[in-house]
Every structure is written in C-alpha cells, then in structure tokens.
Amino acid sequence: MEMLIEQLGDAGALALAGMVVGLLFGITAQKSRFCLRAATVEVSMGKLGPRLAVWLIAFTSALTLVQGLVSFDVLDLSETxxxxxxxSISGALIGGVMFGIGMVLARGCASRLLVLASCGNLRALVTGLILTLVAQAAYTGVLSPARENLAGIWPVSGGAARDLSSILGLTSGTYAVVAAMGLLLAIAFAAHQSITPTRITAAAGVGVAVALGWWVTFAIAQASFEVVPVSSITFTGPATDTLMALVAKRSVVLSFGIGLVPGVAIGAATSAIASGEWRIERFGADTPMERYLIGAVLMGFGAMLAGGCAVGAGLSGGSALSLTAWLAVFSMWVGAIATHWLAARRPFVQRT
Structure with a gap:
C-alpha cells in the first residue's frame, strides 16, 4: 500500500481503490439484480421470494465480513x-421514509438507477441525474436549511451513542458469528427459491465489495501521512461530487467516490454487454416520467437527510453497526412497503 501511495499519491490511490471496488459492485449488482426496492415490493405483496433472498445475502455477507475484520483488528471503524x-435520529427516520417512498415511485434506489442506466435504461439515467441535483441542493443549496432543520429535531452525538456495539454491549465477533449464521440461512432460502449458484455468488459479491471498500480505505489511511477518510460504498454523495466535478470545475479532484461511480458504471455495462442484456429503454405510457421525477426528488432529499442511500446506509453503514444507518434502512423498508401497498389500491401511482 505504501508503494501505491508513493506512485499515485493519496488521492490517486483512493480513486484507484474506488474504481476497483466500483467494478466489483457493478458486476455483482448487475448479475445478482440486487435491489432493495424489489425486495420491499415482494414483502408488501405478502411474498418471501428471490429478490428478498438476494438482498439478505448481500446484507449478511457485508455484515459478516466487516465485523469479522473488526474482530481480528484488521479494520477499525470507530473514527468513521x-x-x-x-x-440525527429524526433525519434517519424522516429521510429514510422519504427515500423508501421515492425508490418505489422511481422503481429503483440510487445504486440500482446507476446500474440500470449503465445497462442502457434512459429512464434510470434521467431519474439519477435529477436525484443527484436534488441531493446537491439538499447538501449545500437551497434545500439545505430544510434538511438541517429536520435533522436538528433529534440529533445524536457521535461515538458510543451511534455505535450499536457499545449500545448493545456485544463484541464484533458476536455480530460476525450471528451474521454468518444469517448468511447461511439466506443462502439456503435462496436455494429454496431456485436461485442459481451464479446469482447467489454475485449477491454475496455485493457484500464483499462493501467490505473491500471499508478495508482498502482503512489501509490507505493507515499508510498515509495525511488524514484520509475511511469509507465504503455509497452513491448519493459520490454521484453529486462526480457531477459537480464535471460541470463546475476545470479539473477533477480525485477521491474514493470519484473512482467509485465510473467503476460501477463500467462494471455494470460490461456485465450487461457480456450477457446480452444491454438495451435502450425509454419512458413510455406505462412508465410515466412524472412518477419517476417525484421519486427522484424524494430520494435525493431523503438520502441527504438520512445520511445515506439504500447502499450507503443499508449496507455500508449497516455493516459498520451505525445506529442511524440501521434506523434509516428500517425506515426505507417501512416507506417502500407502505407506498407499494397503497399503490396497489390507489390510482395515483401505477402498480409496480
């Protein structure tokens, strides 16, 4: 790692790491069809099916690996x-519900939209761009006061107050063992749903990519003489950074997120082309643009308020045992399930 930093510098090493992690995530997410929205739709319809199995495998594999690394002192997430x-607990709850509603309306979360856009889906491309612009507005623009006010309703201090390990008094090894048991059950459930071994492996690969993101940024931080943020896969922040770097700056400042986004796009596109699944998809009569745009607005604001998207909070933050991340992903499930349940009974949202 020291040699890599000497050759590329801290920023270059982080960008390369982001590219590698992104490639892995893009390939495995496309192959497994990983999607939180799809899993919530199944549950809202009263079914426990293959989409839920894929999400459970990805989540438990990320939690197993990350907490396993922490238990062996290979990884330290206390300063993340x-x-x-x-x-913000209020931000996690309110933002999570908003994000869950939005991803049902837009038929995909931030990560799924990026994967679909890379596979030729123009609906996902347009929706993802709107999501990114709204997220930037919520972070530093006209929507930031509203985000700050909602987040300020119920703040929570950093450290032990946000660490589930400290709150529950359990060791990282215990979490790793419990998560590993959950992973085995999820794999058995997937096999019962007749999911192919290739898709099961790809779903686990999504969790591997999350763990790899945490580990490689931690390794770079340990080897660097500069302060390097330890992070893993998330999409709302890196997507806004990438877009702003392209349209508002004369040169791109390299970072993990700047490498991650194009890495995911290249990985997903390559996987789709290799499998013959790449094709252009447009808006149509059965895919009204207004529904997608409303969903994009809710997701963009909700992700910034909640502190992460379905992957940033749901997998990366969840595997780090962040209290607010767990509350956010729980709220995403609640918002998504309620929205789809209502959509099946009301005409204002087309049935998914």
Missing part, C-alpha cells in the same frame, strides 16, 4: 463518519 460524527 458513520460512527464518530454527530448524527
């Missing part, structure tokens, strides 16, 4: 933003 920084 998900744990150490001041958080």
């Amino acid at each position: 933003r998900a744990i150490a920084a001041t958080g």
Whole structure:
C-alpha cells in the first residue's frame, strides 16, 4: 500500500481503490439484480421470494465480513463518519421514509438507477441525474436549511451513542458469528427459491465489495501521512461530487467516490454487454416520467437527510453497526412497503 501511495499519491490511490471496488459492485449488482426496492415490493405483496433472498445475502455477507475484520483488528471503524460524527435520529427516520417512498415511485434506489442506466435504461439515467441535483441542493443549496432543520429535531452525538456495539454491549465477533449464521440461512432460502449458484455468488459479491471498500480505505489511511477518510460504498454523495466535478470545475479532484461511480458504471455495462442484456429503454405510457421525477426528488432529499442511500446506509453503514444507518434502512423498508401497498389500491401511482 505504501508503494501505491508513493506512485499515485493519496488521492490517486483512493480513486484507484474506488474504481476497483466500483467494478466489483457493478458486476455483482448487475448479475445478482440486487435491489432493495424489489425486495420491499415482494414483502408488501405478502411474498418471501428471490429478490428478498438476494438482498439478505448481500446484507449478511457485508455484515459478516466487516465485523469479522473488526474482530481480528484488521479494520477499525470507530473514527468513521458513520460512527464518530454527530448524527440525527429524526433525519434517519424522516429521510429514510422519504427515500423508501421515492425508490418505489422511481422503481429503483440510487445504486440500482446507476446500474440500470449503465445497462442502457434512459429512464434510470434521467431519474439519477435529477436525484443527484436534488441531493446537491439538499447538501449545500437551497434545500439545505430544510434538511438541517429536520435533522436538528433529534440529533445524536457521535461515538458510543451511534455505535450499536457499545449500545448493545456485544463484541464484533458476536455480530460476525450471528451474521454468518444469517448468511447461511439466506443462502439456503435462496436455494429454496431456485436461485442459481451464479446469482447467489454475485449477491454475496455485493457484500464483499462493501467490505473491500471499508478495508482498502482503512489501509490507505493507515499508510498515509495525511488524514484520509475511511469509507465504503455509497452513491448519493459520490454521484453529486462526480457531477459537480464535471460541470463546475476545470479539473477533477480525485477521491474514493470519484473512482467509485465510473467503476460501477463500467462494471455494470460490461456485465450487461457480456450477457446480452444491454438495451435502450425509454419512458413510455406505462412508465410515466412524472412518477419517476417525484421519486427522484424524494430520494435525493431523503438520502441527504438520512445520511445515506439504500447502499450507503443499508449496507455500508449497516455493516459498520451505525445506529442511524440501521434506523434509516428500517425506515426505507417501512416507506417502500407502505407506498407499494397503497399503490396497489390507489390510482395515483401505477402498480409496480
């Protein structure tokens, strides 16, 4: 790692790491059809099916690997933003519900939209761009006061107050063992649903990519003489950074997120082309643009308020045992299930 930093510098090493992690995530997410929205739709319809199995495999594999690395002192997440920084319980709850509603309306979360756009889906491309613009507005623009006010309703200090390990008094090894048991059950459930071994492996690969993101940024931080943020896969923040770097700056400042987004796009596109699944998809009579745009707005604002998207909070923050991340992903499930349940009974949202 020291040699890599000497050759590329801290920023270059982080960008390369982001590219590698992104490639892995893009390939495995496309192959497994990983999607939180799809899993919530199944549950809202009263079914426990293959889409839920894929999400459970990805989640438990990420939790198993990350907490396993922590238990062996290979990884330390105590100084990460998900744990150490001041958080917001109100932001996690409100933002999570908004994100869950939005991803049902837009038929995909931030990560799924990026994967679909890379596979030729123009609906996902347009929706993802709107999501990114709204997220930037919520972070530093005209929507930031509203986000700050909602987050300020119920703040939570960083450190032990946001660390589930400290709150529950359990060791990382215990979490790793419990998660590993959950992973085995999820794999058995997937096999019962007749999911192919290739898709099961790809679903686990999504969790591997999350763990790899945590480990490689931690390794770079340990080897660097500069302060390097330890992070893993998330999409709302990196997507806004990438877009702003392309349209508002004369040169791109390299970072993990700047490498991650194009890495995911290249990985997903390559996987889709290799499997013959790449094709252009447009808006149509059965895919009204207004529904997607409303969903994009809700997701963009909700993700910034909740502190992460379905992957940033749901997998990366969840595997780090961040209290607010777990609350956010729980709220995403609630918002998505309620929205789809209502959509099946009301005409204002087309049935998915």
